[in-house]
Amino acid sequence: MADGSPMTDISTDADTDERNKRFDIVPSTHAASDSSDRSKETKDQKTLRRLAQNREAARKSRLRKKAYVQQLESSRLKLTQLEQELQRARQQGIFISSSGDQAHSTGGNAGAMAFDVEYSRWLEEQNRQINELRAAVNAHAGDAELRVIVDSVVAHYEDIFRLKGNAAKTDVFHLLSGMWKTPAERCFLWLGGFRSSELLKLLVNQLEPLTEQQVINIQNLQQTSQQAEDALSQGMEQLQQSLAETLSSGSLGSSGSSGNVANYMGQMAMAMGKLGTLEGFIRQADNLRQQTLQQMHRILTTRQSARALLAIHDYFSRLRALSSLWLARPRE
Structure with missing residues (x-):
């Protein structure tokens, strides 16, 4: 008799609807949370990309500066070597004749x-x-x-x-x-x-x-x-x-x-x-x-x-x- 009662069916349907309403709320909350996470993740990715770009630019700048310093040092060494060679030539008394086809030494x-x-x-x-x-x-x-x-x-x-x-x-x-x-x-x-x-x-x-x-x-x-x-x-x-x-x-x-x-x-x-x-x-x-x-x-x-x-x-x-x-x- 209890199982066949209309009251029992109505109550059951009401409980079911209530539970469904509660379950329907949960997905919308998760959707908002996911959207916020994705926005935050996007911002973090942009920040990381910007930091990476800054690091890459700084690295390239350091490389250019290092190459420039090395070039200056190389030029200085070449200059020093050239001055030494010229100095040795002067000390040995060597000069080129005006015709350019012979070298004459003053004997040093x-x-x-x-x-x-x-x-x-x-x-x-x-x-x-x-x-x-x-x-x-x-x-x-x-x-x-x-x-x-x-x-x-x-x-x-x-x-x-x-x-x-x-x-x-x-x-x-x-x-x-x-x-x-x-x-x-x-x-x-x-x-x-x-x-x-x-x-x-x-x-x-x-x-x-x-x-x-x-x-x-x-x-x-x-x-x-x-x-x-x-x-x-x-x-x-x-x-x-x-x-x-x-x-x-x-x-x-x-x-x-x-x-x-x-x-x-x-x-x-x-x-x-x-x-x-x-x-x-x-x-x-x-x-x-x-x-x-x-x-x-x-x-x-x-x-x-x-x-x-x-x-x-x-x-x-x-x-x-x-x-x-x-x-x-x-x-x-």
């Missing part, structure tokens, strides 16, 4: 070769001393410690003047040509070195503040150096004119008569005698440079002298760097 100049080696060693020692001086200045070392280093650097400059004096006795033209210097340094070469008066002009702005007496002393030193340089330059011009007159005197023809041969030999003997004075010009110019450095050292305080020596070194270092950049410049 041992004096010039020895000087170039000694000058390279001198530069290495100067770099070491300058680094020590720079470290002391940056560390605000005391005047006593600083003076020891400054005196050492000044004494080291006296070594190069001694080396040049010995080299002038063996090959004065090697010093005058400046082939032991870089191309940019040779642009400012004067009688085998720098002009003291021009160097003092460069230093004045680097040494401020100066006392009134220091300014007067430096100006007097600059004026004295300029007068001495003008006198030496005038002497060189007179020597060149005298050589030209000696070599052009008499007949310049190619006749092989005994008279012309004797005249030719006489001319060469006179010219050789006049060229002997070149060594004296080099020695006087280096003496002027040496005295200028010593006077400047006396005028300035210890700390000012340290700054002056650093400025001088930095100036010539930049000239050498400029030469390297010029030789390594790209050519079309």
